[in-house]
Amino acid sequence: MSAPIYLDYQATTPMAPEAIAAMEPWLRDGFGNPHSPHRMGRAARAAVEVARDAIVTALGLTGGRLVFTGGATEAINLALKGVAFAAPRDRRRIVTIATEHAAVLDSVEWLGRQGFDVTLLGVDAAGLVDLDAARALIDERTAIVAAMLVNNEIGVIQPVAELAALAKAAGAVFLCDAVQGFGRIDVPDADLVALSAHKIHGPKGVGALWVRDGVAIEPVMHGGGQEGGLRSGTLSPALCAGFGAAARLAAERRDEDHAHVEALWSAARARLAGWTLNGDALLRYHGNINVRLAGVDAARLISEVRGVAFSAGSACASGSGRPSHVLKAIGLDDRAARESIRLGFGRYTSEAELAEALGLIVAAAERQLRVMA
Numbered sequence: 001m002s003a004p005i006y007l008d009y010q011a012t013t014p015m016a017p018e019a020i021a022a023m024e025p026w027l028r029d030g031f032g033n034p035h036s037p038h039r040m041g042r043a044a045r046a047a048v049e050v051a052r053d054a055i056v057t058a059l060g061l062t063g064g065r066l067v068f069t070g071g072a073t074e075a076i077n078l079a080l081k082g083v084a085f086a087a088p089r090d091r092r093r094i095v096t097i098a099t100e101h102a103a104v105l106d107s108v109e110w111l112g113r114q115g116f117d118v119t120l121l122g123v124d125a126a127g128l129v130d131l132d133a134a135r136a137l138i139d140e141r142t143a144i145v146a147a148m149l150v151n152n153e154i155g156v157i158q159p160v161a162e163l164a165a166l167a168k169a170a171g172a173v174f175l176c177d178a179v180q181g182f183g184r185i186d187v188p189d190a191d192l193v194a195l196s197a198h199k200i201h202g203p204k205g206v207g208a209l210w211v212r213d214g215v216a217i218e219p220v221m222h223g224g225g226q227e228g229g230l231r232s233g234t235l236s237p238a239l240c241a242g243f244g245a246a247a248r249l250a251a252e253r254r255d256e257d258h259a260h261v262e263a264l265w266s267a268a269r270a271r272l273a274g275w276t277l278n279g280d281a282l283l284r285y286h287g288n289i290n291v292r293l294a295g296v297d298a299a300r301l302i303s304e305v306r307g308v309a310f311s312a313g314s315a316c317a318s319g320s321g322r323p324s325h326v327l328k329a330i331g332l333d334d335r336a337a338r339e340s341i342r343l344g345f346g347r348y349t350s351e352a353e354l355a356e357a358l359g360l361i362v363a364a365a366e367r368q369l370r371v372m373a
Contacts, residue, residue, distance in 0.1 A: 009344030022245035051244025087143035126280035149181035154279030155288030183250030202246030
């Protein structure tokens with residue numbers, strides 16, 4: 001049986017051949033511990049540092065340090081909890097957005113149980129935060145403000161530069177979850193930036209947190225004191241090398257990838273002209289299209305269209321049976337949320353594949369509606 005056409009790029013991306021090639025030597029003979037002092041250890045350490053430099057270069061922020069983690073979820077936990085626990089006693093407020101990833105929302109909920117004052121900013125029907133509301137709440141009591149650059153479910157681009165400026169003016173730390181935007185759009189001048197390798201055609205199991213110089217942050221995991229004491233544990237040179245190669249490639253191909261995604265977006269919008277777009281049509285990353293069609297059961301559609309891999313929302317929250325918190329935040333009721341599908345495409349999606357996949361999805365949706373008529 002042939003592999004399905006893959007349209008779930010927000011869940012994970014196909015690995016770049018260059019990333020696989022960069023990993024292979026460190027999965028074979030280069031198995032030394034990068035924290036060991038002998039020659040094999042030093043060679044492994046050099047590979048880690050080359051990768052670190054490549055990611056920082058692709059990120060485009062000056063100064064600071066890049067801390068490798070086991071993924072973006074760990075990076076976000078380190079950022080939120082590490083800054084909260086290092087904050088002065090008169091800064092106990094945490095401000096974030098209702099449509100954030102579960103790694104943010106669950107972390108701030110936990111911090112709320114530890115005595116912090118957690119404030120969730122709502123969004124409008126387009127999925128965008130109200131800056132006036134943010135301005136009123138981000139004040140001298142705020143320790144950290146967290147916002148996602150590109151939403152993983154509906155693709156909208158939040159005004160992160162403006163939020164970062166509000167945080168800076170109040171003396172608060174600003175965390176940007178740049179997982180979906182890194183390598184595709186500019187990352188704002190943040191204090192902390194969370195990244196993931198497998199969303200930019202790198203391997204799963206490795207992420208990073210960029211930390212601006214001077215940011216006070218406590219470790220949340222203790223042990224050998226690796227990564228400058230912020231993240232204990234032995235690093236995988238192979239995973240780091242794959243991440244570095246993917247970041248370097250994303251930077252080199254950024255314009256080419258952007259043009260390709262724009263062509264795919266235009267084709268998808270034309271084929272799905274009768275479907276309603278969820279989220280802002282302009283302020284969004286065009287490699288994500290989240291749409292709904294009245295009367296369609298999205299879960300059934302995903303099951304029926306076996307030749308296409310796509311989703312109804314975040315892979316991290318799939319299986320819960322609950323409608324997407326993002327779609328509910330933009331005002332959709334449970335029925336409309338359950339009529340919504342998310343299609344994600346990118347570098348390795350051909351226009352022919354996309355056309356075939358959309359044809360299968362549209363045909364299956366039309367069958368559903370005929371049966372219900």
